[in-house]
Amino acid sequence: MRPSTLHALQHAAELTRAGRFVEAMATAEPVILAADPDESQEIAQWLTEHADDFVRKPEGR
Secondary structure (H helix, E strand, C coil): CCCCHHHHHHHHHHHHHHHHHHHHHHHHEEEEEEECCCHHHHHHHHHHHHHHHHCCCCCCC
């Protein structure tokens, strides 16, 4: 996954935790839609592994 994609997903998680859902979607949607099939698979895996990041701050951050 490109670093910019990872950053966008992490930022979307931060925005979601802050209750800023529209901004979170506006941040994540473009990178998800622009991803090629390989990166899409990586994004799906990351979202599965980090679902809790969208409701509480991840440990170590």
